[in-house]
Structures are given as C-alpha cells and as structure tokens.
Amino acid sequence: MSDDIEPTDVNDQLILISGYSGDGKSASLRNIRDQPNWLYGNTESGKRLPFKAKFFDGGFRISDPYQIIEMFDYGIDSPEVKGVIVDSLTFLLEMYESQYVLGTSNTMAGWSNFQQYFKQVMQDRVIRFNRPTIFTAHLKDELDEKTMTMKTHVPVKGALKNNGIEALMNSALVA
Numbered sequence: 815m816s817d818d819i820e821p822t823d824v825n826d827q828l829i830l831i832s833g834y835s836g837d838g839k840s841a842s843l844r845n846i847r848d849q850p851n852w853l854y855g856n857t858e859s860g861k862r863l864p865f866k867a868k869f870f871d872g873g874f875r876i877s878d879p880y881q882i883i884e885m886f887d888y889g890i891d892s893p894e895v896k897g898v899i900v901d902s903l904t905f906l907l908e909m910y911e912s913q914y915v916l917g918t919s920n921t922m923a924g925w926s927n928f929q930q931y932f933k934q935v936m937q938d939r940v941i942r943f944n945r946p947t948i949f950t951a952h953l954k955d956e957l958d959e960k961t962m963t964m965k966t967h968v969p970v971k972g973a974l975k976n977n978g979i980e981a982l983m984n985s986a987l988v989a
Contacts (some may be wrong), residue, residue, distance in 0.1 A: 827946040830903075832953050832968055833988055839950040840864060840901055851896040855885050857905040870895070879910040879931060886939035897946035904952040907932070907970055928971075953988070 833839045844865040846852060854873035856863075867873060876882060882900060889895040900906060910931055915924035940947050954969040 827897075828940060829946070829948045830951060830968070831948060831988075832951045834953050837988075838864075839952075843867075843899060843901070843948070843950075846897070846899075848896050851894055852899060853885050853889050853895055853897070854899045854901065855882055855906075856901055857882075857909060858902055859905075869899070876906065876909070878913065879906055882906060882935060883939055886935070886943050889945070890939070890942050895945070897948065898943060899948045900950070902950040902952060904950075904968065911971060925971075 831839050831842055840861075841864045843854075843863070844867075849868040850870055852869050854867065854869035855876045856873055857876045860875040863873075874881065874885060876885075886898060889898050907928075910928055914931075915921060915928050918924040951968040953966050955964050955966050957963075958965045
C-alpha cells in the first residue's frame, strides 16, 4: 500500500451495480453526467454498450487486469477526471485468474497474488482516487445447504469469497 495514504482517507462514493446477464447493469450508466470526464474500463471482451456513450477517449477495452490499475493511476493524477467505471468486476477477476493464476507453476502463490491484486485496486487505488467509482458485477444464485435457502451474491474465487465483494461497497444496487 502506498505511503501517502492517510488513515482517514476513504472513498464514500463507491457503488456496485449488480445483476444477472442482460438485466441492464451497463445500460444504467447511460445517464451519468459529464461522461467525457469519466474513465470507463470494459473488461467484457470489448462488448458494446447498449447506448451511445461519450466516456473519456471512448472508453478502454481492458485486456490485462493491470490496465485497471493504470486507469486509476491516470485518474488519480488528473483532477479533471470525475469518476471511474469498471464494467465488470466479475470479468476483471476472471481475467486475472485466467492470465495470472491458472498458468502458474505455483497456483497457491497465484491465488495469493489474486487476493493482493484486488486489495491493491480497492485498498489503494480506489481510496487514493477518492472520487465516484462504479463497479458492475454479475450475480449468482447458490443454495446454502446449511440453511436450505438460496443466496444471491457476486461470484468470486479464492480467499476473497469469504467476505464477499458487496461488503466493500458503500452502495450496492441491483439492476
């Protein structure tokens, strides 16, 4: 974590928009004001937005998870940037798993790095950015066999699964 973060630094504008595929997570971004001043990172194989977007530089197709860190770094250094959108967190974490965990000779280290990567994004870059940050994410239903109830959550693997992604957000909306 960076040395220039104060213990009181927080990002009170952290939003999760979750839903099932096709429920309108990305479409819910259409009314964001000042779109040219928002950084938009598309982690979903360059899937086109369902509206004519005007995000900064047309948005960015993310092909490596570390590009999200670069996007936040740009936003941190650019006061004209009003917000950052990661569409979607689900695909971002799957991308990290595919590129940096599954192909390693030591998958235990790979999963540890996966957790540290996510902490680097959330506990360093998002906090230092300190402006509106929106993540979209897909939902999954699973049967909790202990209580015999269906639980709906954002799927994530590794040690991150224990706390749940939703716990890190100020507002969690369902599309």
